[in-house]
Amino acid sequence: MWTHRSSAGRLAAGAAGTAAGCLALLLAGAGGAAAEIPNKHVKLGVLTDMSGFASDSTGRGSVVAAELAAEDFAKELPGVTIEVVHADHQNKPDIGAATTRRWLDQEHVDAILDVPFSSVALAVNEVTRNSKAMFIASGPGTTELTGAKCSANTVQWTYDTWALANGTARAVTEAGGRNWYFLTADYAFGHALERDASAVVTGMGGKVVGSVRHPPSASDFSSYLLQAQASGAQIIGLANAVGDTISSVKQATEFGITSSGQRLAALLMQLSDVAAVGLKDAQGLYLTEAFYWDLNPGTRAFADRFAARMEGRRPTGNQAGVYAGALHYLKAVKAANSTDATVVAAKMRELPTDDPLFGKGSVRVDGRAVHDMLFFEVKSPDESKGPWDFYKLVRTIPGDQAFRPLGEGGCPLVK
Structure with a gap:
């Protein structure tokens, strides 16, 4: 059983100046498997383009995709709150990096999702490197994230150039x-x-x-x-x-x-x-x-749920990548009994990927999520x-x- 707990959007302080909204999914009951998760709380931050020319393919739809993943996995983490926050990086690397630092240092975000635009993603990649947070990049296409700039804390989900x-x-x-x-x-x-x-x-x-x-x-x-x-x-x-x-x-x-x-x-x-x-x-x-909504019963079922919250729109590949990446991250959190990226990153690479949108696959040592x-x-x-x-x-x-x-x-x- 789960219930929604939401708070109004607010204007974030600091150089980023980005709006952040919050959705919390709170489960009643205690769960031994989740005992090591700090404060029984997992916080996902969707850093995306809420207002620019990639907002149709990411933006609000990426936030909805993360919320759906949190809802779907909530029953696997009884007694744990899964919270989703979001911010607009305005397609600027400095704003993306500043928001990431604030999220990590002050707001205790455990995983950052989406981040369209390669320049912003590379900036976020450096901030999360050697931190306790994961970066699950479904939005950017640069192969540098799994090449010379690869990080143990980063998984690139959807596609690359x-x-x-x-x-x-x-x-x-x-x-x-x-x-x-x-x-x-x-x-x-x-x-x-x-x-x-x-x-x-x-x-x-x-x-x-x-x-x-x-x-x-x-x-x-x-x-x-x-x-x-x-x-x-x-x-x-x-x-x-x-x-x-x-x-x-x-x-x-x-x-x-x-x-x-x-x-x-x-x-x-x-x-x-x-x-x-x-x-x-x-x-x-x-x-x-990497994804098409009308491919099979699993993709169509997800697309119907997504459309119900998005005025009939169907999900893009980037938005589907947010869902699948968040779901795999949460599976790794459960398996590791932790939100510390040091152990969660290893679990994300150890566990096979399997979800209704991308099917079966794996995460390589370089952080590349491999799927059809x-x-x-x-x-x-x-x-x-x-x-x-x-x-x-x-x-x-x-x-x-x-x-x-x-x-x-x-x-x-x-x-």
Whole structure:
């Protein structure tokens, strides 16, 4: 049995200046297995984009996902309060780091979840390193979190640039799309997507005929798209994200690029992005995701619960990653009888992962959560049977093939 205990949102003090809300799930009764958990209290902090251009794919939906995980695991920790708080990092590394320090030093947060944007995630990664708190990164894509910057306290759950680029580039090239041109966001994340996808294309005998880089949050993609069109490439690889991907897909349709026979391959695109573009313009787009709400009975059941709290919206991969990562963390807390990251991190790597959204998998020593990835084609309006019915599954990429091999990342924890 559980009951909700909530408190009103408040304005946090200090440099972060971010709003934090709180949901507590309080279970009656005592439980011997939880006796070592300090104060019989576990506190999860969702550090996310509540107001910026990634708020649709993370934001409030990530908070809801964490709440659902807390509710689902509450019966496994009788007598323990599982509390969920959240804050907006405003897509700024300094605010993300300051919020993390305050949470750890003053508010005793045990695990930090989500954290979209790689620059913010890398800042949080350093604050939590050698602390007593876990960082479960479902939002960022940088492979540095499981590479040179890996930390024993960090688990990267949903995806990374290697998995996205490898999944899409490999599947499209195998299907005959052998000549590529890249439209790339001019910052580290975009560069990594282009680099990793290019390596796959050329390694499979394909050819990269050119690329062009655009500033982040660009509004006019006309000159970049015309260069891509003039290249004659079969595939235009979109090595960008969120608003830039949405705008480039819409404008590619306006210029008749896709109707002329060239195809678009999005190296990072989520359900919320497809919703923003619309099936009329997004149809035929190739993409790789870690999760899709309409995949099986387990994903559909979670999506229905999520939608009931999110005005009918279906969860994105990032939001699903918050749920699954939080659930695995709580399993490790129970097994370790502790919230101290020193022992919880070891348990997260020791225990196999298994949840209704990502299925069976594992957490490697470098912190990479290994699970299947999914290669999709976006449906046409005629193929869609209703709201949020956007994808048709082309292939499943097994977890042992989906992510960068353990020995190639340069993680100091790998011996």
